[in-house]
Amino acid sequence: MSVITTRRAYQNLESDGFIETFQGKGTFVATIGRTLKDKTKETAVYDTFKQAVETAVNYDYTFEEMEEILHRVFSEYEGGE
Numbered sequence: 001m002s003v004i005t006t007r008r009a010y011q012n013l014e015s016d017g018f019i020e021t022f023q024g025k026g027t028f029v030a031t032i033g034r035t036l037k038d039k040t041k042e043t044a045v046y047d048t049f050k051q052a053v054e055t056a057v058n059y060d061y062t063f064e065e066m067e068e069i070l071h072r073v074f075s076e077y078e079g080g081e
Contacts, residue, residue, distance in 0.1 A: 010027065014027075017030055017032065017036055018030055018032065052066075053066065056069070
């Protein structure tokens with residue numbers, strides 16, 4: 001991995017509030033507030049659902065077919081079916 005890529009990753013993490021860098025001490029995981037945690041979780045789930053919907057649409061699934069798959073996934077996750 002290039003040094004530039006690593007540096008950019010650190011800059012992105014710091015600008016997003018996940019790490020803090022202190023001159024002469026190093027880089028540390030930041031204390032993350034509830035709002036940032038919630039936003040991060042919501043973004044991750046939203047992006048995952050969006051990708052799944054895009055895949056289903058590319059395969060010409062209807063809304064009802066996608067809904068059925070979602071119900072099956074929930075059912076499997078909950079241990080039933």
